[in-house]
Amino acid sequence: MTKLPAILSRLDADLDTSLARLSSWLEIPSISTDSAYWPDSRRAAEWLRADLESLGFKASLGETPGQPVVLAHRPKPGAPHVLFYGHYDVQPVDPLNLWDTEPFKPVVKEIAPGRKVIVARGACDDKGQVMTFVEAMRATIAETGDLPVGVTILVEGEEESGSVNLPAFVRENAEQLKADIALVCDTGMWDRDTPAITASLRGMVYQEVTISCADRDLHSGLFGGAAANPVHVLSRIIASLHDETGRITVPGFYEGVEEPSNSQKADWADLGLTEAEFLGQIGLKHSIGEKGRMLIEQIQSRPTCDVNGIWGGYTGEGTKTVIAAKASAKVSFRLVGKQDPDKIAAAFQAYVRAQLPGDVSAEFIVYSASPAIAVPADSPALTKARAALTEEWGRKAVTIGSGGSVPVVGDFKRLLGMDTLLVGFGLDDDRVHSPNEKYDLSSFHKGQRSWARILQALGS
Structure with a gap:
């Protein structure tokens, strides 16, 4: 020295x-x-x-x-x-x-x-x-x-x-x-x-889920009200992935999540990151992350779940009265601590299947699973x-x-x-x-x- x-x-x-x-x-x-x-x-x-x-x-x-x-x-x-x-x-x-x-x-x-x-x-x-x-x-x-x-x-x-x-x-x-x-x-x-x-x-689990109902697209005037609609089913499942406090509802999801030390939290608090500073630059004002957590925790030390894309049915110009046969979404989970990506992938699939009505099935593609x-x-x-x-x-x-x-x-x-x-x-x-x-x-x-x-x- x-x-x-x-x-x-x-x-x-x-x-x-x-x-x-x-x-x-x-x-x-x-x-x-x-x-x-x-x-x-x-x-x-x-x-x-x-x-x-x-x-x-x-x-x-x-x-x-x-x-x-x-x-x-x-x-x-x-x-x-x-x-x-x-x-x-x-x-x-x-x-x-x-x-x-x-x-x-x-x-x-x-x-x-x-x-x-x-x-x-x-x-x-x-x-x-x-x-x-x-x-x-x-x-x-x-x-x-x-x-x-x-x-x-x-x-x-x-x-x-x-x-x-x-x-x-x-x-x-x-x-x-x-x-x-x-x-x-x-x-x-x-x-x-x-x-x-x-x-x-943070680690990553990225999956694509496809919900299937009827064996073909249906006329909503003839089958609406009786036939299962995969867009409705998928939307309900996605909406249920977070509770009112911002926590992810997949069973076992938080296994392996570790708390930062008090000294680490104090250091982060001293940085003074605010919603106005961080979200204001993208035209937003309020964080929707886990309640009771500092903003800096929400974006770097807590796990997340985000829907990165969703599609199904007719999305072209004008109207088409159709009930789709399939609906799909891409869903990513950011992982922290000792969360096991394979367990998270399996838990998400089990969570989706547990909420499927009769006549409805789900298929999955796992794109990545890294700790x-x-x-x-x-x-x-x-x-x-x-x-x-x-x-x-x-x-x-x-x-x-x-x-x-x-x-x-x-x-x-x-x-x-x-x-x-x-x-x-x-x-x-x-x-x-x-x-x-x-x-x-x-x-x-x-x-x-x-x-x-x-x-x-x-x-x-």
């Missing part, structure tokens, strides 16, 4: 140089979803491979049926070992006419007094975030000749197109990828001044990383959960048995996936300093 001040000073002095390196990488249009840009994607992978090799890593391109994976190793026998993940591919730039500048010609601009940003596709998602880690390593090696931990780098080129080849790559290279902890940078801060570690991700993932609250890596972030930002780093899922984190847990810390410095207004994507220079600069501190802390 005695060399940390020198490392931080070097990062401060080299900011312009590191920004120039990032800009040269951003100029490569590595769009993975468009085959016309696949040669550029490989060029972006080769750019990073060469940069990591210059830092003393044994770096190579791991071939896949799609875009290559940048894989690099710098071991340190006897020290902890980390696996760092990011991605070098970027989203398409359409609609181009909404960009104020060329998407692949990075520019630095001031968007408010004293607030400068770099604007380019990939500036935040995810090249800028990856380079905060690389620059932290560069300065550490320059000042100390080594890194405090062993490091493996895994940067893929297909995240924006579904990471279709990554699970197989991880499985096939499991021995090379084993580490004590994984670090993922593709995430953000709580706000511009408050660093955050995402330490839990929630969480880093133990007493994890030494989590404790050290949080303290390092707090020291850098001068504000207590918060440990939060994500309401969504990050597939690679599940892959690391399932295939490598490894926990993951998600630490990134993106902001809500970075316009990720949109025209004029940007990354605050404060995020880029203090992100480098943060990773330097975290690396030292993990190696201590």
Whole structure:
């Protein structure tokens, strides 16, 4: 830790140089979803491979049926070992006419007094975030000749197109990828001044249910009032999935749901997230989540049930007096804690079947069933990383959960048995996936300093 001040000073002095390196990488249009840009994607992978090799890593391109994976190793026998993940591919730039500048010609601009940003596709998602880690390593090696931990780098080129080849790559290279902890940078801060570690991700059960009644669509004038209507049956079942307090009514649903600690709840309360702030941005005012729960609990640490689509009968223009033979819905459950996705899937099916009248049947398609993932609250890596972030930002780093899922984190847990810390410095207004994507220079600069501190802390 005695060399940390020198490392931080070097990062401060080299900011312009590191920004120039990032800009040269951003100029490569590595769009993975468009085959016309696949040669550029490989060029972006080769750019990073060469940069990591210059830092003393044994770096190579791991071939896949799609875009290559940048894989690099710098071991340190006897020290902890980390696996760092990011991605070098970027989203398409359409609609181009909404960009104020060329998407692949990075520019630095001031968007408010004293607030400068770099604007380019990939500036935040995810090249800028990856380079905060690389620059932290560069300065550490320059000042100390080594890194405090062993490091493996895994940067893929297909995240924006579904990471279709990554699970197989991880499985096939499991021995090379084993580490004590994984670090993922593709995430953000709580706000511009408050660093955050995402330490839990909700799981998912996604099913499609189809309710069948008559053997064909019926004339509602002839059969209405007597024949079962699958739209009515399905609607009643869906309406019954929540009670008046917002709790989910499927029997056994809450088995495995764990309560956050009092200290965790206190930290969340201090963040002061309000309905006006969170829901106001989408034109709403009132939360319909579980009563008695903070808003932040509702969106990150409590399980949910949502109907994502429903259809049946005639939906075209004009009228058609028909009673449909079938009605369908897509239903997703977000899981937390130790909820068992297979049990949840079976419980939902049993719940639906228990409410079916005579002559009515149900069929199901299970699209996904994955458990929630969480880093133990007493994890030494989590404790050290949080303290390092707090020291850098001068504000207590918060440990939060994500309401969504990050597939690679599940892959690391399932295939490598490894926990993951998600630490990134993106902001809500970075316009990720949109025209004029940007990354605050404060995020880029203090992100480098943060990773330097975290690396030292993990190696201590």
